[in-house]
Amino acid sequence: MNRLCVACALLALAWVTSAWAQAPVPVDDALRARLAHLETELRCLVCQNQTLADSNAPLAEDLRREVRELASAGKSDDQIRDYLVARYGEFVLYKPRVRPLTWALWFGPFVLLAVGALAWWRAGRRRADAAPDDDPDPGTHDAPANDTALERAREALQ
């Protein structure tokens, strides 16, 4: 696969020049802005940590062309995403959609935060319970019954 990548990179270089020769579909400014945004949300499958907008891989060029043509044909952003997901899977989306499969991804951090907060709160309450000074019900502990007994206990300990 490394060799394939090197080959792709070389081809990308070779095709940069030929890309200029191809007549692109004419697009107006609003569409161009929309495409620029959409392309940053889509993943290039060849250079996997780059967006479609950033990548020079030939496949990224082809996919940009597809996206441009679909958009010019009046397809919505969601329809374009569906088109790519049907072919390449959810992996093409940099911003995964909220669905049962991605619940852990979207909500997991909040669940962890809630669990952490709960554990923290409970630990704090337990520490408060364990401190005899704040105990609202001294009868449950084997605490000295009154101040003189406490005094006597202190003296005995010295």
Added chain:
Amino acid sequence: MARSRTSRTLLWAVPFVLFVVLAGFLFTGLFRDPREVPSPLIDKPAPAFTLPKLGASDTLSAADLRGKVWLLNVWASWCVSCRYEHPLLVELAKANVVPIVGLNYKDKNDLALAWLAERGDPYWTSIVDADGRVGIDWGVYGVPETFVVDKAGVIRYKQIGPLTADVIEKTIVPLVRQLEKS
């Protein structure tokens, strides 16, 4: 006191279990190729196409292959990994197990024909996808890739990257035999 013993047990058990689960995920991750993106097309009907045959004037469409188990092998003369895979395909073609359709991806016809003349032609026929659009429909993102399509025209398997003798023997051939029976 019983409660605090349980919570003390939980105090080490929860992080320990989380650690084991995480370590399990990371460990299996060591043996997976992150470049292999599982195809959503498995068990879905093969995308339709009608493309010119390489070195001939007629066309081939996916519908023409109904009722047959066949392989679609994506290849190109500029593809380096295809050179490693090619002898295996030639051998597979000689064994006459399954027709192999070549998808000549973003290639030049004369280079592709020269490549086949030099190395042998394992393909039942090769079709020309000059601008890579059929490749996109099939979710191709690297060359070579190989698909197994059943009699009903459903994709049953996808190999990303070059085929190996192991994959052919242990996966492709048994799968083809099984699909042929059904």
